[in-house]
Amino acid sequence: TRASRLVVGLPRRLDVYFKRKRYRVPLWSGTFAFLGFYVANVLSLSFGAAAINDVVAAALCAAFVEYINQIYYRTDKPSYSLTFANTFKMGFMYALITDALKLGS
Numbered sequence: 799t800r801a802s803r804l805v806v807g808l809p810r811r812l813d814v815y816f817k818r819k820r821y822r823v824p825l826w827s828g829t830f831a832f833l834g835f836y837v838a839n840v841l842s843l844s845f846g847a848a849a850i851n852d853v854v855a856a857a858l859c860a861a862f863v864e865y866i867n868q869i870y871y872r873t874d875k876p877s878y879s880l881t882f883a884n885t886f887k888m889g890f891m892y893a894l895i896t897d898a899l900k901l902g903s
Contacts, residue, residue, distance in 0.1 A: 812878055823878070827885040834889025842897050859894065863887055 816822050838859075845855040866887045870880050 809877070816878055823881075826878075826882060830882045830886040831889035831892075834886035834891075835893040836889075837886075838890040838893030839897070842894065859890070863891060 816826075841855060841859070845852055866883050870876055870884045873880065876884070
């Protein structure tokens with residue numbers, strides 16, 4: 799079907815998209831890092847304000863980070879999607895660390 803051809807051909811199309819203009823990889827990496835920063839701030843503020851399920855939220859965040867680390871550092875040459883997931887994770891961790899420093903001071 800058309801949908802299955804679209805899904806199967808997506809990695810090749812992404813590879814062509816990023817190889818055509820080299821500035822797209824850092825641009826999308828920065829976008830995913832800022833998106834991770836935003837998501838972590840939203841999670842931190844929403845769970846911190848309600849003071850409900852803080853431990854569950856922290857466990858889910860740690861599991862997410864460890865899962866991305868395990869996949870990313872296991873591969874020899876990570877794909878673009880793994881690279882963007884790793885930059886999302888870096889932005890996510892940066893936001894959590896800066897939030898902890900704000901609370902500690």
